[in-house]
Amino acid sequence: MATSAVSAGTIVVEVLNNRNYVDWSVYLRNYLLAQDLWDAVKATDEPPEDEEKEANDPFKARRKKNAMALHTIQISCGPEAFALIRDSNSAKFAWDALAANFKTQALLPSDLPVESATSSNNPGYDESVCEYQPFFNAVRSGDWNKTKELLTLHPNAVRAKIPYSNKTALYIATELEHDKIVEELVQWMLEEDLEIKSSGWTALAVAADRGNIKIVQCMVSKSKKILSIATENNNMTPILLACMSEHWDVVRYLYSVTPLEDLMPDKGPYGAGLVCHSIGVKKFDIAQELINRCPKLVLTKDPFGISPMHALAFLPSLFPSGTRLKFWQQWIYNCIHIEPTHAMSDIHVSVENEEGNRMDPTWSVLGLLQGLISNLLKLLGINRIREMKLIHVQTLEILDRMCEVMTHSDGKEMEDVHEAIFRAVERGIFEFIDRVFQASPNLVWNYNGMRRNAFQFAIECRQEKVYTLIYKLDKRKRSSIANLVDTSKNGMLHVAGMLSPLAKLDNISGAALQMQRELQWFKEVETITFPRSREALNAEVLAPRDVFTKNHKELVKEGERWMKETATSCTFVGALIFTIMFASAFTVPGGINGQTGIPIFLSKKLFMVFIVSDAISLFSSTTSVLMFLGILTSRYAEDDFLKSLPTKMIIGLSTLFFSIAAMMVAFSSALFIMIHQQSWIVIPIIFLATVPITLFIWMQFPLLVEMFISTYGSGIFDRKVKQWT
Incomplete structure (x- = not known):
């Protein structure tokens, strides 16, 4: 070969x-x-x-x-x-x-046998194509002079189709983006000729999908009717095709020329499709204007069977709850104030100002100062955070408008709202649930296929912010909802006894903290259920605590193994530090006076620093070893993971950190006492002594902080919320 x-x-x-x-x-x-x-x-x-x-x-x-x-x-x-x-x-x-x-x-045209060139033998064959074939060839090659010459001889060629592909000359020229030929062909065509479909698509649909605004404008100037002709395979109008392909210059042009009635619900799903996709790509101006002009679009389904309200429940990133920020970013976010009614204009202004600062060539003091401020803003990401908040404000404004429409709807239209609620619960969009329930309080009684209401489903999905909304209900309604059961006779506490979704557990460091979080959920739900519900049996004849034990057996084992492995490693380090510092206490720098037994450098201040830091390191390491031994000898019952074991781990890691830090101080002070006259080598060595401390902070301190907040912090549940009126 x-x-x-x-x-x-x-x-x-x-x-x-x-x-x-x-x-x-x-x-x-x-x-x-x-x-x-x-x-x-x-x-x-x-x-x-x-x-x-x-x-x-x-x-x-x-x-x-x-x-x-x-x-x-x-x-x-x-x-x-x-x-x-x-x-x-x-x-x-x-x-x-x-x-x-x-x-x-x-x-074609000369080599095709006569008997085969018939409509009976070739279903897609146009008998006039034989004489039009040179015309199609000229269109493909982009030769307008030849095309015009042949078109003059055969005017009907503009509406002829090629066999098998069923493509017209306009369709071919649009596909190949021969702008000049398209413009000339359109002049030769009647309005109804532009409505001809090839493979279920008009030429305008192809141009919109390709994003060729010049061709789109040319065709639309000839006929407005083609704006509402949808493709046969996916039921998309040209504006939707341009929207799906994200050709926004084409979308905005087509939106400006499309009659509003073509986007109404009674004309099909096209208006709803435009709103849904505009929201999905954060083009809120089009979505907001369409909803204001036709509120019914809020609950109208698009070609994919999704309404704008349902689409909003698919997108957590459009809401504050779906955005993770560092503490300093959150502080900047909270400091930015934006009025909802000005959110749209503010988005454009912020972008224009940023572009203006970037293009300003001035070298004046003011210009340099503006440049420094602009660079600082970019470094801190403030412009990005501001635009993020603008998007959030605009989203909530659209959601509020949707809720207004929802309150005047009923019947089948509300079925989509029910689905949207549970979709938002699953994704943790508590702002969506908060506004929908506030607008229509009766929706709190709705349930999904397993007859679980939104709050039971929030527990199943471990969405604490959504679950916290239950405290916005009055006590009577809260108690009634908390004691409902699903199709398997599982109450709210049974659901809390089930294992969290893996995606939620993976966000927590270590199996022990994961088990702690599960216990916190169970204890929290337990506070709002009736005493009899805590002993109620489900379809499997299991009480809530039995369900918890059954579903968390493996997690308890993983937590025990994680705790023991961590404690074993830290015990070894603590014991090693204890040994070193104990020996250092009796082998002081400079030695001792042979006659008096008093350390030679006792009068030096740095010697006292050495002694104190040595003692702190010794006592801290001893405490840490005892704490870790306590972890190793614990019984590892389920409730031990709630506070007992985490507390021992917090004390053990904290004292281990202090022992390492004190050991480095003792080492540095002893070194400086002995060779203080050689500062050129002492100072770099003392600087290197900070490396172990830095590494400990980098690797273990985040775990220590997370464990402390999880155990002694305010918790993930906020009961101090204002009730719905």
């Missing part, structure tokens, strides 16, 4: 074009046969001739044959033919695609 690179000239006489398919295919087929590559094009299911050879690695051999055959076909194609198979990864598909597109063209 040939493996060296070859040129198209050694394979075929002429690369493939729309006139030479028959000869080209004969040349190429014979070449592929000679190179033993024709099997890759045929792609038969027959076993290979050399079974023993391919048995060793059949997939590799076939992939290699396919790649070589595909390469041979590609280099034998002209530009137009290659464009059809550029993305193909199969030699067979490439061969078949070229045959479907060029075989008929090569036969």
Whole structure:
């Protein structure tokens, strides 16, 4: 088999074009046969001739044959033919695609047998195409002079279709983006000619999908009716196609010329589709204007069966609850004040100001100061945080408008709201739930397929912020909801006894803290349920605590192993420090006076620093070792993970940190006492002594802080919320 690179000239006489398919295919087929590559094009299911050879690695051999055959076909194609198979990864598909597109063209107009060129033998065949074929060839090549000449002879060619592909000349010119030819063809066409579909698409749909605004404007200026013609395969109008492809210059133009009635619910899902996708890509101006002009779109489903309200429940990033910020970023976020009614204009102003500062070439003192401020803002990410808050404010403004519409809706329209509520609960968008329930309080009684209400589902998904909204209900309603059961007779406390979703557990460091969080959830839900509900049995005859124990057996084992491994490692470090510092207390720097037994450097201040830090390190390491031994000898009951074990770990890690820090201070002071006259070497060594402390803070301090906050912090549940009125 040939493996060296070859040129198209050694394979075929002429690369493939729309006139030479028959000869080209004969040349190429014979070449592929000679190179033993024709099997890759045929792609038969027959076993290979050399079974023993391919048995060793059949997939590799076939992939290699396919790649070589595909390469041979590609280099034998002209530009137009290659464009059809550029993305193909199969030699067979490439061969078949070229045959479907060029075989008929090569036969027309003179080589096609009369008996086959009939509508009965070729269902997609247009009898007038024979005389129009040169016209289509001229359109493909982008030659307007030739196109015009042939169009003058055959005016009806503008509405003729090519067999098999069913493409018109306008469709072909739009696909190939021959702007000049499209403009001229449109002038020759009637308005209804622009409505002709090829493969279910109008030429305007193709132009909108490609984002060619020049062609779009040309067609729309001829006919406004084509704006409302949807594609047959996915029911998309041109404006939706441009929106899905994110060609926003085209979208804004089409929106400006599309009659409002074409976007109304009674005309189809197109207006709702435009709102949904605009929200999804944060183009709130279009979405907000459409909702204000036609409120019913809020609960109208788009071509994919999703309403704008439902779409909002899919996007946590549009809400503050779906954005994670560091503490200093959160402080900046809280300091930024934006009025909802000015959010849209503020978005544009902030971008314009940023661009203006970036392009200002002034070298004045004021200009330099502005540049420094601008760079500082960029460094801190303030502009990004501000734009983020603008998006959040605008989203909440749209949501409030949706809630207004929802309060005046009923029946089937509200079914989509019910689905949106549980979708928002699953994603933890508590702002969505808060506003919807405040607008329509009766929705708190709705339930999903398992007959779990929104708060039970929030417990199942471990969305603490959504669950906290239950405290906005009055006590009577809260108690009633808390004691409802689902289809398996699981109450709210049973659901709390189930294991958290893995995605939520993975956000918590260590199995011990994960177990602690599970216990916190169970204890929290327990406070709002009736005493009898705490002993109620579900369909499996299990009480809530039994459900908790059954579902958390493995997590308890993982938590025990994590605690013991951490304690063992830290015990070794603490014992090592204890040994070193105990020995250092009796081998003081400079030694002792042989006659009096008093340390020689006792009168020096640094010596007292050494003694005190040595003692602190010794006592701290001893305490840490005792704490870690207490962890190793614990019983590891479920409730121990709530406070007992975390407290021991907090004390152990804290005292271990102090012992390491004090040990470094003792070492540095002793070193300075002994060789204080050689500061050029003492100071760098003392600086290096801070490295262990820094490493401990970097690796262990975040865990220590997380454990402390989780155990003694304010908790993840906020009961001090204002009740709904």
